[in-house]
Amino acid sequence: MANNALLVMDIQRDIVDIADDGSGYLPRLRRAIDGARAANIPVIYVVIGLRPGRPEVSTRNRVLTAAVRDGLFTEGDPGTDIHPDIAPQHGDVVVTKxxxxxxxxxxxxxxxxxRGIDSLVLTxxxxxxxVLHTLCQAGDLDFDLTVLADACLDTDPEVHAVLTGKLFPRWADVVTVEDWLKAITPQ
Structure with a gap:
């Protein structure tokens, strides 16, 4: 049986403010987190944090250069905090990328x-x-992968639909939060 972990990635205040479309995303994600904890599946938070002065940002990296221009992701800024609606609990690991x-x-x-984890559930x-970058790298590292499609969010709904409907299923199981909760809950 696989040793799973739920990865909760980049759910930081500034990112949520930009991307959340009012569709109930955070409550759905909260259900996945609560379900993982109830099933004794570790919840690992991943945040992006850049050092003051941003020495790790190259002008050749279009995404990070744009984020820096917008003042995002500096470690210690309140906007880089994990959103309080899904805040880590004691014992949860927080990883900075x-x-x-x-x-x-x-x-x-x-x-x-x-921890002997060989299977990742991505949100x-x-x-x-x-999600895309982690899925690709985790696949190369031989992790078994699941993507919770409705616990992922993108500012472009069409891109989200193409990724979760066409590309991700080539590399991972793509399911809804509810279907995943049913699968991990003992009957």
Missing amino acids: RRGSAFSGSDLDLVLRV GIATSGV
Whole structure:
């Protein structure tokens, strides 16, 4: 049986403010988090944090350069805090990454390997950002993958639909929060 972890990625105040469309995203994500905890599945939070002065940002990186221009992601700024509606609990691990993938510039792989985790359940904002990048890298690292389609969000609904409906199913099981909760809840 696989050792699962639920990754809650980039659900930070500034990112939620930009992307949340009022569709009930945070309550759905909260249900997934609560369900994971009830099933004793570790919840690992991943946040993007850049050092003051942003020495890890190259002008060749279009996404990070635009974020820096907008003043996003500086460690210690209130906007980089995890959104309070899904805040970590005592014992939850919080990993700081420096780029798109949850693995980039972080110790996520070490945290997962030490715990014997070989299966990841992905959630986060944005579907075309952290979720896509993490899915690709996690697949290359031989993790078994599940994406909770309605616990991912993107500022472009069409891109979200293409990724979760056409691309992600090639590499992962793509399910809804409710279907995943049914699968992890003992009958």
